[in-house]
Amino acid sequence: MSLEELKASRAGVKDYRLSDRIRYSTGRAWLLSYLKKYWGRLTLGTLFVFISVSFGVFIPRQVGSAIDDLKASGVSDESIFRHAAAIIGVSLASGIFLFLQRRTLINMSRYIEYDLRQDFYAHLQRLPLEFYQNYRTGDLMARTTNDLSAVRQIVGPAIMYSEQTLFRVLLVLPLMFQISWKLTLILLLTMPLVSVTVKYFGQQIHVRFEKIQEFFSDISARAQENLTGVRVVRAYAQEQAEIAKFDELNQQYVERNLDLVRLSALFRPLMMFLIGLGFAVILFYGGRQTARGEISLGDFAAFNLYLEQLIWPLIAMGYVTNLVQRGTASLKRMHEIMAIEPAIKDAPGLEPVPEIEGRIEFRHLTFRYKPDGPPVLSDINLVIEPGQTVAFIGRTGSGKSTLMNLVPRLLEAEAGMVLIDDRPIGQIPLKQLRESIGYVPQETFLFSETLAENIAFGVRTATPADIEWAAEIAGLAGDVKDFPQGYQTMVGERGITLSGGQKQRTALARAVIRQPKILILDDALSAVDTETEERILAHLRGIMRDRTSLIVSHRISTVKEADLICVLDNGRIVERGTHEELMALGGEYADLYERQLLEEELAAS
């Protein structure tokens, strides 16, 4: 491990502290930090909005003057033409800045969306096993898709439209006051009505929308599970039952949505009504003023046009409120995840340790999944020297996998209970720890990439020769020869085109290619036939001579060559020794062995 890499791993520590800060702040502050990053664009965009609106508000004035000119006697065609040309010129200038504002502000929102997604994903990647046992993938997916896009609406369209509204109102109002302050004041009486409506509906809609979003997560999760488990569904002819279950959720989803609609449907017509009220006021009061000659007919027309110019901003306010309400609900859901601090992480200021030798010690190790739960492992004491192979055998649920998970810190034991090279593993940088471990889990997970990419998954660079070497060790090379595309064969979403055994051997090759100091096989060859398994184990013995191997298995044939065999029962090591010693002990292991022998005997008979 180079110094640069170690520095990089320390950089990770800093990130954790960032998430610490996030935890105590609100989601809004979190989002604001992204806006700050783009303050230059935001400022420029705001300026563009201002300029665009400034030009736009001249149009009603021009139209009004033209109408007044018409009344005046001896008006020339030329002066009317000048008014017409001015309208076009002002609109062109306004349009150019309208173009620029969208390019600046909406593009910015896409950059922020990118950053948010990047950080959200990076954060998810840091969260431990326990987190993924509590949150369904479908739920997390909903947060990275629907919620993220709702959040983007806040920093994009919502900002742009708010600014348009703000400037429009600020610039139009003085012009209206200039014509008739009385009429403007009366018009302003209807404005608060609009605000009140927007606020009330916004809140109500927000609450219901949030519930619907939650429900949507459930639906996605349910559907996704069905799709992932398609083979079971088909095998048990459960399609109809699955459809019925989905139908129920689908139905409920529609009902909840309609519940929202019954409220939100009032929103737009009510806005239209309130805006129309403004025109009625102009017609009634402005009409009287014009009839009395207090304002000119051109002013009267311009007033109408000014109000027209305010309509869209007022509607946009309602729209923006919705965007913000929805975005806030989504922001909360995203932030909820961001605020979860990775339970397993490096302590601040952790220094890299010398290269790991592979001495593993479990010291009075007791482990519980929940503080008040029953212990899954009790008082495990074991020292494994570098170069040793230790096998663990025991019945289902005896704690073997849990023990294996503790070494690469997929699960976290109490400080000082697990040591590597006499150092509590908490004092070894997580990255360095895991880099020295090759782990082959019980259940294989392959990625939708080529076989070569899956094998080279955990190494920085790998030559084709490296990949072939690893495949050879893992007993996969022969199979690959039969694939028309060799190592470039694509592996299906969950490695579906490979058999269980092939998947396991691919996972083994993935671990082997790292040339790890510590190799952990958690019942990793269960789907591999015995002949292949034997060959693989022989290969492994060759390359693991000065490295540490931990092997969990149910097969005596797999474990009997190990330097030490531990029999686990109910979270305790009940027997330990070599194959011969354990046989001589005549305990659980010998029992197991005898049962397997008995099988053979029966088979031979």
Next chain:
Amino acid sequence: MAEAAASIHEEEQLGKLYDVATARRLLRYLYPYRRLVMGALALTVVINLVRQLGPLLTMWAIDDYIKPAALGRLDLEVAFQGIALLSAAYLLSLAVTLGIGYFQDVLLNTIGQRVMYDLRDQIFRKLQSIELAYYDRNPVGRLMTRLTSDVDALNELFTSGIIEVLGDIVLVAGAMGMMFYYSWELSLVSLTVIPLLIAATAWFRRGARAGFRLIRTKLARLNAFTQEHLSGAQTVQLFNREEKALAQFAEINAEYRQANIDTIFYYAVFYPLVNLISAIGIALLVWYGGGLVIQQALTIGALVAFLQYTQRLWQPIQDISDRYNVLQAAVVASERIFKLLDTPDRIVSPARPQLPARGARAQGQIEFRHVWFAYKDQDWVLKDVSFVVEPGQSVALVGHTGSGKSTITNLLMRFYDLQRGEILLDGLDIRLWELRKLRENFAVVLQDVFLFSGDIASNIRLGNQAISDERIEWAAREVRASSFIERLPEGYATRVRERGAGFSVGQKQLISFARALAFDPRILVLDEATSSIDTETEQLIQQAIGRVMAGRTSIIIAHRLSTIQRVDQIIVLHKGEVRELGTHQQLLRQRGIYYKLYQLQYKEQARELSEMLGD
């Protein structure tokens, strides 16, 4: 590497789109709700006609009351009364619009929600019937996009799309009617900018359409990547892959961002352009209409009304971009949905399903006759495989991994259809069976046990309500799953999380055995299932399997001789061919492949046994 990854995630480019066909098909989804649609339509027409009143009332107010009064030709009191009356009429029209608008919105959304329900239902059903090979080709993330985002994109179409476009048409037609009524000359002049608008819209259409397509493709890729890397988060962490995965993610994420930014350009140009064209229209009105007023060919009130009408006229046309946005998203989404829905179900029940003489519940006789099968092209996984299993008999499939054992069970249940030869159940080709009846005869324990979120009982029963709680408990007892289940605080009601997280592989297998037993199948299929269970648990299950097998035809894939020794027949597969066939003893005597397999499994133990016995 990125390219290779791209090829699997990238959605196939869709061919040339025929809008009319897609649109017509979308409209068909409205048919079941035609009454609601008619209602919404009627309300739309009424509301848009009422909306025409505003400018008209303004015109009357100006020409008949305001202007004459201002010029001193009309008594001020008379003018005020007139203005008051017209204002009241306007207020009334507003109130009517409010009431109708509400019901219109509720109706439209109801229609939209119902159609979305139908679409989700259809897509989900399709995914239940489409052949498994489709799942091999399409990541779950992509299928989820169909079911969620794509359907949502259609919602807008049905709520604010189609019917509001019709509303806009009424609005435009009404306004134009009014305009032509008062001055056909001025109307024609103000309409001269329409070709400009159409040109701008056409340009926008092309750009935005291409953009949307790209956005969707990139989004699907992004989702597929995220989905996979969240499911495999532990693997990513164990192999220190975080940085690399993040870099890959950044690349896909940036592609998505770029696709969006490229599309924003078209919007950024289109809106100002339309505004400019609209301003030209107003300028023309002022210039030409002003001339008409001077010539006294037009009243000032009519000119003001004209200005308002053109505003109303332009609004819907400007909205075309918004509507187009919605439509565009909807068309792209619906193309994808329809493509899925149109994928033919290759594995379906025959038009006239047959039943063997003794009815749907099979006796359990299975026969493979010269079966050839390849997942792809000519890569034969099975070559000329033939064998017979009599009712109640058990057969073990033995061979190296990849020898084609799993494929045999996949074919038997018609997860895939074979290319040559035939498979018979009770003497009847499985392709002549009704698919559901065929599969109901089987219970399967697969290599990867899949548990659904719910509780333990629901995982044993699945969706079959005919399976009682007593039966579930009985089945669990039979396979000895009851001992660990009953130790759990909530027993059979214990919550099972997504993919059964929290249960060990052995526990999951026990549950899956209980599931198989509860369904009381005629034929039991075990696929390498016993291989990850410790010896003790396995022995418990071996006993149970004996009970499950009794009276049932069983096909078992196992590497373990303990399972195999009890079967009636062993089929040894090698590279897709049946190489040996017979009982355990017969095969041992043959000293062939089976003998070798047997030797490898037990020779060590046999040697030690003889040492122990002092031979």
